[in-house]
Amino acid sequence: MIETLLLYLFAGSALVAAALMLVLQHPMRVALALVAVMLSLAGVYALLGVHVIAVFQVLIYVGAVMVFIVYAIMLLDVREHSVRRFSAWLVPGIAGLLVFLAIVAHGIWHDLPVPSAAAAGTRFNLNEFSRAFLSDYWLHFELTSVLLVAAIVAALAVLKVGRRPHG
Amino acid sequence: MLIAVAMALFALGLLGVIVRRNMLVMLMCMELMLNGVNLSLVTFAQQMSSAAGAVLVFLVFVVATAEIAIAIPIVLLLVRRKHVMDLGAYADLKG
Numbered sequence: 001m002i003e004t005l006l007l008y009l010f011a012g013s014a015l016v017a018a019a020l021m022l023v024l025q026h027p028m029r030v031a032l033a034l035v036a037v038m039l040s041l042a043g044v045y046a047l048l049g050v051h052v053i054a055v056f057q058v059l060i061y062v063g064a065v066m067v068f069i070v071y072a073i074m075l076l077d078v079r080e081h082s083v084r085r086f087s088a089w090l091v092p093g094i095a096g097l098l099v100f101l102a103i104v105a106h107g108i109w110h111d112l113p114v115p116s117a118a119a120a121g122t123r124f125n126l127n128e129f130s131r132a133f134l135s136d137y138w139l140h141f142e143l144t145s146v147l148l149v150a151a152i153v154a155a156l157a158v159l160k161v162g163r164r165p166h167g
Numbered sequence: 168m169l170i171a172v173a174m175a176l177f178a179l180g181l182l183g184v185i186v187r188r189n190m191l192v193m194l195m196c197m198e199l200m201l202n203g204v205n206l207s208l209v210t211f212a213q214q215m216s217s218a219a220g221a222v223l224v225f226l227v228f229v230v231a232t233a234e235i236a237i238a239i240p241i242v243l244l245l246v247r248r249k250h251v252m253d254l255g256a257y258a259d260l261k262g
Contacts, residue, residue, distance in 0.1 A: 151233035
């Protein structure tokens with residue numbers, strides 16, 4: 001009972017913070033709203049029983065990605081001269097969003113199999129998960145390491161290209 | 168219920184990318200889209216009781232980190248050149 005209540009609470013706070021991200025002006029406040037979204041989602045994951053993903057959500061997203069973004073915001077600290085917060089796509093964007101939501105909600109409503117109560121009760125098994133991760137999905141694991149190496153090299157190359165005109 | 172929340176998060180992130188002008192805010196809205204996808208993956212993995220969804224969530228974590236690690240230096244370079252965060256100022260990048 002209390003778990004269901006907490007689930008609704010976390011999901012609602014994630015939605016409210018996500019909506020705040022669209023209307024807040026300063027990038028730092030948007031970043032704090034995004035941190036609130038991520039922490040709420042970590043709470044949702046923990047309530048669903050996938051504690052590993054909840055921990056990694058906090059560690060990787062809040063701990064690494066958001067700290068990086070906050071540092072970038074502090075480093076740039078550009079005063080906004082334009083008072084316009086939204087682009088010219090505001091009205092078409094909102095109209096497209098409504099159409100998109102209607103279409104996807106229609107699809108979800110009609111095509112999704114109703115989850116059985118037995119399947120919803122299964123708990124996440126870390127042992128099984130890690131065995132599947134490193135035996136069945138080893139190729140994907142290796143591909144992500146290749147992706148990370150490529151990202152590091154690309155970041156270094158971008159910074160080196162940017163430094164050249166300044167001597 | 169959680170699928171609807173995931174869909175709403177993805178849609179809000181997409182709307183943010185379309186509507187906002189600040190480059191860093193657009194990047195953060197992309198992160199919001201990835202978070203919505205992660206939530207739907209976890210929910211489906213719980214319903215189907217398979218490990219594939221959780222594996223895919225970890226891969227999405229890695230992709231999101233790599234994306235931010237590339238995107239932030241590019242934004243830094245752009246802003247260092249023009250001192251504006253507004254994306255409309257970079258319309259001359261159009262090929």
